[in-house]
Each structure stands twice: as C-alpha cells, then as structure tokens.
Amino acid sequence: MDLNLAVLIDGDNIPSTYIKEMMEEIAKYGNPTIKRIYGDWTKPDLTKWKKILLENAITPIQQYGYTKGKNATDSAMIIDAMDILYSEKVNGFCLVSSDSDFTRLATRLREAGMKVFGIGEKKTPNPFIVACDKLS
Numbered sequence: 001m002d003l004n005l006a007v008l009i010d011g012d013n014i015p016s017t018y019i020k021e022m023m024e025e026i027a028k029y030g031n032p033t034i035k036r037i038y039g040d041w042t043k044p045d046l047t048k049w050k051k052i053l054l055e056n057a058i059t060p061i062q063q064y065g066y067t068k069g070k071n072a073t074d075s076a077m078i079i080d081a082m083d084i085l086y087s088e089k090v091n092g093f094c095l096v097s098s099d100s101d102f103t104r105l106a107t108r109l110r111e112a113g114m115k116v117f118g119i120g121e122k123k124t125p126n127p128f129i130v131a132c133d134k135l136s
Contacts, residue, residue: 002030002031003029003030003031003090003091003092003115004030004031004033004089004090004091004092005026005029005030005031005032005033005034005090005092005093005094005117006032006033006034006036006081006084006089006090006092006093006094007026007032007034007035007036007058007093007094007096008036008037008038008077008080008081008093008094008095008096009035009036009037009038009058009096009097010037010038010039010073010074010077010095010096010097010099010102011037011038011039011046011049011060011073012038012039012040012046012071012073013097013098013099014096014097014098014119014120014121015048016048016049016052018121019052019056022096022119023056025119025136026094026117026119029092029094029115029117029134030092030115032094033089033090034084034089034090035056035057035058035059036058036059036060036061036077036080037049037053037058037059037060037061038061038063038073038074038076038077038080039060039061039062039063039073040062040063040064040065040073041060041062042062042064061076061077061080063075063076071101074099074101074102077102077105078102078105081093081095081105081109082108085109085112085114090114091113091114091115092114092115092116092117093106093109093114093115093116093117094117094118094119095116095117095118095119095132096118096119096120097118097119097120097124097128098120098121098123098124098125098128099120099128100124100125100127100128102118102128102131103125103127103128103131104131106118106128106131106132107131110131110132110133115133116131116132116133117132117133117134117135117136118131118132118134118135118136119135119136120135120136
C-alpha cells in the first residue's frame with residue numbers, strides 16, 4: 001500500500017515482546033512515517049522497550065501519571081493523534097493497544113477520512129475492533 005502511517009503505541013498496554021510481529025504487520029498496510037510510543041519511562045516495567053525502540057526508530061513520549069488510577073498516557077496519545085491528523089502528513093493510523101479507550105479516537109479518525117488499523121492482543125474489546133478498518 002502507499003499509505004503513510006502514524007504508528008501510535010500504548011506502551012502501558014502492549015508488551016515489548018510483540019514488536020517484531022507488530023512491525024511486520026504494520027508494513028503490510030503502509031509506510032510507518034511517524035512512530036511513537038507513550039508511557040511513563042520512569043517506571044521499571046517499561047525498561048524492556050529501550051533497546052527495541054532504538055532498533056526500530058520509535059520515539060518514546062514521556063507521560064507522567066499525575067493521579068493514581070488515571071491513565072494520562074491515553075490522553076497524550078489521543079492529543080498527538082489529533083495533532084497529526086490536522087498536520088496532513090499521513091493518510092492512515094495504526095493504533096497499537098488492546099484498550100477500548102481508543103474506540104472514539106478510531107471512530108473520529110475514520111470520520112476524517114483516515115484509514116485506521118488497530119493492533120492488539122486477543123483480549124481487545126469488540127467496540128475498539130469494530131471502530132477500526134482492520135484489527136490485527
């Protein structure tokens with residue numbers, strides 16, 4: 001495909017062990033021109049991502065958890081997606097998460113004429129699956 005894709009990864013939700021399969025799957029849909037991963041990089045559970053990010057040219061976006069029990073990472077990813085949408089640099093998005101919180105984002109991006117590919121684990125809720133053009 002000749003789509004330029006923004007790949008936005010919910011680092012709090014997707015294990016680093018899936019990176020190889022994930023990047024191969026994304027390459028089937030288009031050219032990943034923007035690659036970002038969101039998380040609180042001060043937390044030890046994200047340290048496994050460091051080498052993988054360098055190997056795959058993925059930019060880590062730091063998002064501190066301001067309040068316990070709230071996910072500021074999701075908000076940062078959504079804000080960036082809307083900024084990228086209006087920059088007109090891409091014509092598709094890969095949202096990498098198994099989190100149904102991105103259902104409305106996927107719907108909104110499709111309303112704007114974007115192709116939206118979701119990449120998640122088998123536990124991905126159905127509302128997010130049907131909001132995407134395709135879920136892997």
